[in-house]
Amino acid sequence: xxxxxxxxxxxxxxxxxxxxxxxxxxxxxxxxxxxxxxxxxxxxxxxxxxxxxxxxxxxxxxxxxxxxxxxxxxxxxxxxxxxxxxxxxxxxxxxxxxxxxxxxxxxxxxxxxxxxxxxxxxxxxxxxxxxxxxxxxxxxxxxxxxxxxxxxxxxxxxxxxxxxxxxxxxxxxxxxxxxxxxxxxxxxxxxxxxxxxxxxxxxxxxxxxxxxxxxxxxxxxxxxxxxxxxxxxxxxxxxxxxxxxxxxxxxxxxxxxxxxxxxxxxxxxxxxxxxxxxxxxxxxxxxxxxxxxxxxxxxxxxxxxxxxxxxxxxxxxxxxxxxxxxxxxxxxxxxxxxxxxxxxxxxxxxxxxxxxxxxxxxxxxxxxxxxxxxxxxxxxxxxxxxxxxxxxxxxxxxxxxxxxxxxxxxxxxxxxxxxxxxxxxxxxxxxxxxxxxxxxxxxxxxxxxxxxxxxxxxxxxxxxxxxxxxxxxxxxxxxxxxxxxxxxxxxxxxxxxxxxxxxxxxxxxxxxxxxxxxxxxxxxxxxxxxxxxxxxxxxxxxxxxxxxxxxxxxxxxxxxxxxxxxxxxxxxxxxxxxxxxxxxxxxxxxxxxxxxxxxxxxxxxxxxxxxxxxxxxxxxxxxxxxxxxxxxxxxxxxxxxxxxxxxxxxxxxxxxxxxxxxxxxxxxxxxxxxxxxxxxxxxxxxxxxxxxxxxxxxxxxxxxxxxxxxxxxxxxxxxxxxxxxxxxxxxxxxxxxxxxxxxxxxxxxxxxx
Amino acid sequence: xxxxxxxxxxxxxxxxxxxxxxxxxxxxxxxxxxxxxxxxxxxxxxxxxxxxxxxxxxxxxxxxxxxxxxxxxxxxxxxxxxxxxxxxxxxxxxxxxxxxxxxxxxxxxxxxxxxxxxxxxxxxxxxxxxxxxxxxxxxxxxxxxxxxxxxxxxxxxxxxxxxxxxxxxxxxxx
Numbered sequence: 065x066x067x068x069x070x071x072x073x074x075x076x077x078x079x080x081x082x083x084x085x086x087x088x089x090x091x092x093x094x095x096x097x098x099x100x101x102x103x104x105x106x107x108x109x110x111x112x113x114x115x116x117x118x119x120x121x122x123x124x125x126x127x128x129x130x131x132x133x134x135x136x137x138x139x140x141x142x143x144x145x146x147x148x149x150x151x152x153x154x155x156x157x158x159x160x161x162x163x164x165x166x167x168x169x170x171x172x173x174x175x176x177x178x179x180x181x182x183x184x185x186x187x188x189x190x191x192x193x194x195x196x197x198x199x200x201x202x203x204x205x206x207x208x209x210x211x212x213x214x215x216x217x218x219x220x221x222x223x224x225x226x227x228x229x230x231x232x233x234x235x236x237x238x239x240x241x242x243x244x245x246x247x248x249x250x251x252x253x254x255x256x257x258x259x260x261x262x263x264x265x266x267x268x269x270x271x272x273x274x275x276x277x278x279x280x281x282x283x284x285x286x287x288x289x290x291x292x293x294x295x296x297x298x299x300x301x302x303x304x305x306x307x308x309x310x311x312x313x314x315x316x317x318x319x320x321x322x323x324x325x326x327x328x329x330x331x332x333x334x335x336x337x338x339x340x341x342x343x344x345x346x347x348x349x350x351x352x353x354x355x356x357x358x359x360x361x362x363x364x365x366x367x368x369x370x371x372x373x374x375x376x377x378x379x380x381x382x383x384x385x386x387x388x389x390x391x392x393x394x395x396x397x398x399x400x401x402x403x404x405x406x407x408x409x410x411x412x413x414x415x416x417x418x419x420x421x422x423x424x425x426x427x428x429x430x431x432x433x434x435x436x437x438x439x440x441x442x443x444x445x446x447x448x449x450x451x452x453x454x455x456x457x458x459x460x461x462x463x464x465x466x467x468x469x470x471x472x473x474x475x476x477x478x479x480x481x482x483x484x485x486x487x488x489x490x491x492x493x494x495x496x497x498x499x500x501x502x503x504x505x506x507x508x509x510x511x512x513x514x515x516x517x518x519x520x521x522x523x524x525x526x527x528x529x530x531x532x533x534x535x536x537x538x539x540x541x542x543x544x545x546x547x548x549x550x551x552x553x554x555x556x557x558x559x560x561x562x563x564x565x566x567x568x569x570x571x572x573x574x575x576x577x578x579x580x581x582x583x584x585x586x587x588x589x590x591x592x593x594x595x596x597x598x599x600x601x602x603x604x605x606x607x608x609x610x611x612x613x614x615x616x617x618x619x620x621x622x623x624x625x626x627x628x629x630x631x632x633x634x635x636x637x638x639x640x641x642x643x644x645x646x647x648x649x650x651x652x653x654x655x656x657x658x659x660x661x662x663x664x665x666x667x668x669x670x671x672x673x674x675x676x677x678x679x680x681x682x683x684x685x686x687x688x689x690x691x692x693x694x695x696x697x698x699x700x701x702x703x704x705x706x707x708x709x710x711x712x713x714x715x716x717x718x719x720x721x722x723x724x725x726x727x728x729x730x731x732x733x734x735x736x737x738x739x740x741x742x743x744x745x746x747x748x749x750x751x752x753x754x755x756x757x758x759x760x761x762x763x764x765x766x767x768x769x770x771x772x773x774x775x776x777x778x779x780x781x782x783x784x785x786x787x788x789x790x791x792x793x794x795x796x797x798x799x800x801x802x803x804x805x806x807x808x809x810x811x812x813x814x815x816x817x
Numbered sequence: 818x819x820x821x822x823x824x825x826x827x828x829x830x831x832x833x834x835x836x837x838x839x840x841x842x843x844x845x846x847x848x849x850x851x852x853x854x855x856x857x858x859x860x861x862x863x864x865x866x867x868x869x870x871x872x873x874x875x876x877x878x879x880x881x882x883x884x885x886x887x888x889x890x891x892x893x894x895x896x897x898x899x900x901x902x903x904x905x906x907x908x909x910x911x912x913x914x915x916x917x918x919x920x921x922x923x924x925x926x927x928x929x930x931x932x933x934x935x936x937x938x939x940x941x942x943x944x945x946x947x948x949x950x951x952x953x954x955x956x957x958x959x960x961x962x963x964x965x966x967x968x969x970x971x972x973x974x975x976x977x978x979x980x981x982x983x984x985x986x987x988x989x990x991x
Contacts, residue, residue: 078910081918082925083902084852084892091851257953259856259864260919309854309919310953341857535917535954709913713955717916720956743861743951751944751957 068549069771072709076556077307077533077540089263089279089306090338097265098127099170100320100327100337101177103163104346105155108189108416108737109204112151112182115163120179125172128331129180131163135326136293142317144213144224146205147382147419149293149322155184156204156381156416158738159346166327166335189416189737193354193378196222196413204381204414217387218664224383225390225412228663229466232405237370241361245442249434250802252730253353253378255741256423257721257748260309261344264320265336266328273300274325279308281316282573283563284530289318290325305563311534312424312721316385316575319347345741349421350731352377352389352430354413358397358438361405366448368457370405373397375431377420379412384419386412386426391667393427396782397435398466400476400505400675401457406466416737422575424718428504428782429725433803436502436786440793450501450790451484458503465505467668468658473766476503479677479699486697486758487679493795496686497694500790501679502783508672508703508767508775509578510652514569515586517547517594519643523618523633525551525558527591530571531583532563536777537710538579539563543587545706546770550591551598552615569646577775580706581672582649584770589647597643601635652768672767674774676700678719678783682791689811691792693723696784697758703767703774715759715780722784724749730804821885825850826894827983834881841865841876844891852892852922856951863950866923867891871980873930875949890982892922895929903981904970905929905963914963916954924950928964929981936977937968 080086105112117129132150139145151162163180167173190196190204204222205211213219218226238244265277274296280286283303291298308315320337327335339347354377361370375393379386390410397408410427443453458476465471480503484490487499516528527547533539539562548555561568571583599610602620606613606628614623621629636642657669681694696719705711728747733739740746759780765772785803792799792810798817800809823830825848832847844850844867856864858877865876868890869883895903905928908914915921924947931938931946938946943964944957952960971977 074910075913075915077918078913078915079902081915081921082906082909083896084850084922086918087851088854088919090855093849258917258919259862259951259953260854260917261856308917309856310917312953340855341859341862535919537916713913713916713959716956716958717954718956721953742859743857744859748951748953750948750951751960752948754944754957757956757958 068545068555069706070704073541073545073555073707075537075541076544076560086307088260088309089265089277092265092277092306094265094267094334094336097334097336098166098168098331099173100164100166100323100335101173102161102323103177103180105160105162106158107155107184107186108158108191109187110155110184111187112153112155112162113185114183116181117163119181120165120176123172123176123179125168126165126176127333128166128327129163130326130330138293142383142385143217143387144219144383145211157418161323164323164327166331191415191417191733191737193376193413193415196415197376204416216664216666222414223411224379224414225387227391227394227665228409229394229661229665230407231661234370234372234405234407237405238361241369242364243362243445244359245445246359247438247441248801249356249437251353251430252803253420254351254423254725254729254731255348255746256312256314258310258312258314261339261341262319262347263338264324265334266324267334268328268332271300273297273302274328275302275304276321276325277304277306278321279306279315281311281532281534281575283532283565284570285573286318286321287565290321294325294329302566305532308532308534311574313422313426313575314349316422316573317349342742348418348741349384350418351423352379352386352420354378354430356434358434360438360442362442362446364446366446366453366456368401368403371398371403373408375410377410377412378415378417379420380415380417382419385422386420388422389427391665393431394665395466395670396428396431396504400459400503402459402463417733424721425778425782428778429722429785432502432504432782433785433789437789437799437801440790451480451489454480454501454503465657465670467661469655469669471673473764474675475701475762475764476675478762479503479675479701482760483677483679483697483699486760487681487695496795497681497683498791498793498795499679499681500787500794501677502786502790503677504779504782505673505675506775506779506782507670508581508674508769509576510649510671511572511578511582513571513582513586513649515583515590515647516569517587517590517645519594519598519632519636521636521641523631523636525553526561527558527587528561528568529583529587530563530568531579532574534574536579536714537707539583541710542580542584542706546584546587547591550588550595553618577778580773581769581775584706585649586647588770590645593647594643594645597645598632598635601638602630605630672703672769672774674701674703674779676779676783678787680784680787680791682788682795684792684795684810686796686814689807689814691727691805691810693755693788695756697760698780698783699760699762700779701762701764701774702776703769704763704765704772705761706771706773708761711761711776712759714777716757718780719757719784720749720754721781723754723788725803726785726788727804728753819882821881823884823889824887825889826891836882838881839877840867840879840881840884843881844876850891850893854919854922856919863927864920864923866926866950868926868930868982871930871933873927888984892926894982895925898983903929905932905967908963908967908970912959912963912966914955914960920950920952924952924960928967932968932971933978933980936971940965
């Protein structure tokens with residue numbers, strides 16, 4: 065059997081996707097389903113005085129109207145209990161749901177939605193994170209002092225998150241420095257940008273349960289949240305996750321699922337809630353916008369002595385899953401550089417905007433854009449080459465992280481060197497062309513995940529995992545490869561059962577670059593168990609020792625004598641019908657760090673860190689400020705690539721998402737907190753905006769994941785903006801301190817030079 | 818309401834639609850052809866791309882009545898009658914031109930239309946032709962590689978410039 069793991073393998077889900085056969089949530093046909101429509105607040109901040117549904121309920125075809133008056137009054141709990149399903153009584157962003165309607169047809173549901181009369185007392189909104197921190201700013205949550213929260217969470221006036229990392233004597237270091245450089249930055253909020261709008265279908269079941277069809281990143285935790293909210297038995301709530309049309313962190317929290325469930329329970333009938341792009345945009349969990357301030361103290365030879373950095377992030381109306389952005393940013397601000405004296409803080413601020421979420425690499429593009437731009441200005445102030453400056457300060461093996469974690473397998477220098485070489489560092493360029501470089505470290509995540517590998521009576525192999533396939537191939541491609549490798553079969557022949565809570569096994573969800581890591585560990589353990597059982601049965605059947613038996617193409621046979629063998633089918637039958645191996649991701653303890661260096665920081669120790677460098681070449685038109693990116697090279701230490709083509713796909717896609725953050729993507733709010741949620745205003749990069757991309761994998765095998773892998777998906781989106789900004793500096797001497805770096809902002813920076 | 822005759826992937830369908838009912842809803846809801854996706858409903862993402870008489874259109878904006886008695890080709894109709902995939906489909910599978918797959922039907926249909934018109938495009942021409950089809954996952958590089966590979970394959974098979982999709986066996990024009 066040829067090697068499977070580590071080789072380029074066609075995705076088993078590719079043929080269905082290329083022929084239109086793959087089923088996404090909106091493609092699920094549900095007999096007799098009603099259409100569900102959500103009624104949304106048009107105000108950034110308002111007190112809902114009254115929701116009058118009488119007229120709507122009387123309209124033809126209307127089967128259910130859900131609102132605060134007839135749904136559970138409990139608060140949703142994401143660490144701070146600051147949110148309800150429907151306003152009680154405050155609606156805190158444009159688009160916040162105030163009611164939902166189900167009717168026989170979509171047209172009837174829309175007519176009923178329009179007939180719901182909501183009386184609002186309109187309040188003055190807070191639309192800027194820094195403005196929200198002013199002592200006289202209106203309170204986004206007037207009753208915040210009464211909120212329950214999980215221990216360790218920070219809750220203050222208009223603030224729902226804060227952390228700080230401090231080491232050394234920063235003041236003394238700044239006094240002793242040859243040079244101090246300061247920079248300020250502004251980040252615009254952004255969309256996850258998945259192409260499949262949110263959708264859900266729900267059907268009440270005769271046993272009092274509920275079945276949900278959806279496209280979630282985390283169907284198991286969603287099921288538990290939904291069951292708890294509606295007081296249903298979790299085991300009777302079934303989430304049948306479909307293939308997901310892109311997620312990027314935007315599909316971790318439930319959205320349409322809530323309303324499909326509420327309306328199905330109320331009407332007793334199946335309900336589908338399908339959102340248009342516009343509605344999806346009104347219910348978006350965006351990438352955080354915000355501000356950053358950096359100051360660095362440096363010796364004239366380029367040695368970094370100290371850094372102060374402060375991030376203020378606009379997290380919108382509710383905490384949701386927005387906390388990671390602040391925690392990760394403070395870990396990135398000084399890394400991967402040896403800076404002995406640090407004072408870094410990050411604050412998460414409530415505003416009357418959409419609930420910012422953990423969009424692919426939360427905080428990564430923002431913090432790395434700011435940090436790498438700032439350090440470029442330090443290097444330029446000293447007249448040093450940016451690569452040389454980075455290599456002078458970059459971590460070495462056994463250096464410590466900002467929070468005192470001892471680092472092993474540090475490959476940052478290798479990524480810097482190879483990226484610089486690939487982009488042609490130092491070679492001459494035409495006028496207005498430039499090259500830039502940016503680097504980072506990142507974490508892997510090992511979360512709870514279970515798997516089952518079955519050899520069935522017909523000899524076929526089934527792999528069941530609770531992990532969802534969101535597009536990366538982590539589930540659909542890597543998991544069958546891992547099982548196939550252990551069982552000596554073709555991965556294409558494996559039946560894969562994913563993320564159906566009734567028949568798959570628990571998984572904590574897609575996030576934190578942790579799918580192949582966690583679900584992969586679980587599948588590897590389950591496949592190992594199945595293999596051992598197969599070998600034990602084969603020992604008896606073949607009268608040979610397990611060491612002398614090999615598994616190949618669905619048979620167990622004596623090594624060197626393939627004719628002396630027995631099929632999986634025979635072995636499964638002999639075992640009473642099937643052989644089942646179960647496994648789970650072994651829990652890996654977090655590396656030690658120095659807790660005295662942190663304040664209210666719940667993510668100060670990073671498992672299996674990876675190292676990544678991106679280099680970019682750009683051409684700037686000084687007349688218009690337009691930036692054309694000619695090439696992006698990313699070198700990433702992935703530890704090990706189960707399917708190298710999949711890892712390369714993550715880097716290429718990440719490069720262009722990073723380019724979008726850098727140059728075009730901006731969720732624009734007006735002065736009333738209304739936003740423009742359509743693709744005609746929000747500019748995702750197109751095929752002509754995207755440059756040639758070179759993805760280089762380093763496989764140090766030093767990760768703690770299966771086969772030595774590390775998390776792959778997030779790092780490559782975090783480095784392009786810094787590299788592009790620095791390439792613009794190289795080309796024309798200045799670059800905007802604000803994302804996206806639109807032609808206007810580049811032009812203005814040039815005028816201010 | 819308006820009666821309309823559609824020739825979709827070689828099959829004749831009679832439907833009755835509202836005058837401005839977009840073709841996308843007709844294909845997905847009335848004919849059950851859910852391979853074509855709705856990404857933005859405003860003609861910006863291209864996920865709903867289908868061919869009408871060989872030309873790519875955004876089915877989310879294209880009125881069903883304008884497809885009356887014309888050939889419509891969707892992702893379901895690109896494979897040959899014997900089930901053999903169109904070389905563009907094969908290339909997207911083999912060259913990792915897809916990840917989540919949601920943009921893929923529209924992307925493949927656009928690429929097939931391009932190769933019918935320009936059998937040997939370079940990377941730049943491919944990027945131009947596909948600039949109306951958004952992809953958030955791949956960064957487009959593997960898509961460009963897929964289309965280049967499909968162009969060579971069509972050339973090798975002697976099918977360069979061949980219009981994609983099945984033709985209706987019997988077709989009458991007013």
